[in-house]
Amino acid sequence: MTTTPLHPLVTEARRLADGLLAPSARRVDQEGVPAGHIEAVRRSGLLGVSAPEEYGGAGAPDPVAREVAEILAGACCSTWFVQTQHHTPVRLLTKAEPGLPARERLLRPLATGELLGGIAYAHVRSVSRVQVRATDERGGLRFDGTVPWYTGWGLNDVMLLAGVTEADEVVFAFTDARERPGLRPSPPMRLAALTAARTVSVELDALRVPEDAVVLRTPREEFARVDLPRSTNTSPAVFGVAYAALDLLGDTADERRTARSLRARLDEVRARAYALADHPVPHEHVEERLALRTRAYDLLRAATTAAVVAGGGRAMSLDSPAGRLAREGMFLLVQGQTAPVRQAHLAALASL
Known part of the structure; x- marks a missing residue:
């Protein structure tokens, strides 16, 4: 349902939904989101819907981004769910201080769709326990613990990872979304719905991330305050x-x-x-x-x-x-x- 003047990316989302996503939604639901779907989303420009124009994005207003999300979710919710992870790292980098190394290195490739981002931070919303601990070390951070949910494994290029420090500070940093020493994914989870979105849990065992990959440090209490309206x-x-x-x-x-x-x-x-x-x-x-x-x-x-x-x-x-x-x-x-x-x-x- 359109409530805003028609935007080219809304037209593109409908073309993608009608021509590819909806016709193959049954197969995707049973077999998994294929790389070809993500490649089609990359080519469409939709990954940069809200990203700054000066970094290769569309800079579209929020109503356009919402309408695009509605169209994709209604056509194939699994494909929507994989690609929707991408927009959180884009927004975080957009708001980051200009000149920040992670921003200058990653915002353009994420805005243009050259890279696909995923998120591993929902666990820091838990107030009862710390599931991922971030420890400052010389030259960067060490992450230990379990990320209970990570969607898009095998499709995403980079992961926005969050952990909590001993000082009760939430730290967000980027790392490659691939298995290696210190980062081990579980087998894909079989879920009651959206198994197709390739969700895994991730074990972190002394995963080291350089300081220039950090995009945000904020007190845990402040993170919860900012997160409240977003989640409601x-x-x-x-x-x-x-x-x-x-x-x-x-x-x-x-x-x-x-x-x-x-x-x-x-x-x-x-x-x-x-x-x-x-x-x-x-x-x-x-x-x-x-x-x-x-x-x-x-x-x-x-x-x-x-x-x-x-x-x-x-x-x-x-x-x-x-x-x-x-x-x-x-x-x-x-x-x-x-x-x-x-x-x-x-x-x-x-x-x-």
């Missing part, structure tokens, strides 16, 4: 998958009526959620952001359930787009989940 906003993928599920309805009058009703409610929540995402003060309206995120989950669940109900027994086949979207919707319930998000969602479910 609704992911565009939720809307993309929900709209894709509603697109499967239409064979009967009952299906069309259901689709119209749910689409109208999705449109309303989407507009309100994106308005808050664009709010100039990111730490305001946190409760409303959480409520809208929870409401979006409700509508996602209703949309994918409607697609399954309309599909009947066919929806139980692994070949069924309705069944695939329902599993992808389940995955999105926990993607990017933090303690405040979990608490708000459970409280909303308890009041049903």
